[in-house]
Amino acid sequence: MAQAAARNNIGSLIYFALAFTLGAYFTFAAVQGDYGVFRRVEINAEAVTLTAERDRLAADLDRMQNLTKRLSDAYLDLDLLDQQARDVLGYMRGDEIAIR
Secondary structure, three states: OHHHHHHHHHHHHHHHHHHHHHHHHHHHHHHHOOOOHHHHHHHHHHHHHHHHHHHHHHHHHHHHHHHHHHEOOOOEOHHHHHHHHHHHHOOOOOOOOOOO
């Protein structure tokens, strides 16, 4: 009778140890795993960063499209053309004085 009680106690101890180990593993996986809570926070932070970068790039694209339109044959902005010639080519008008 004593051996049956000891065997029953060892069996229940193994059962609870296995259940605790599995519970701890799944809890750890839910928090730290590839699809866990911390990964979700990282993904949300990355999404915010990428959204801000997308908005910045969209603004740059709009600015470049505006400059391209203003320098096109259909719509020529002479002030912008003068500015680009000065910046890119280093041109200056004849009535200007360069100070170094």
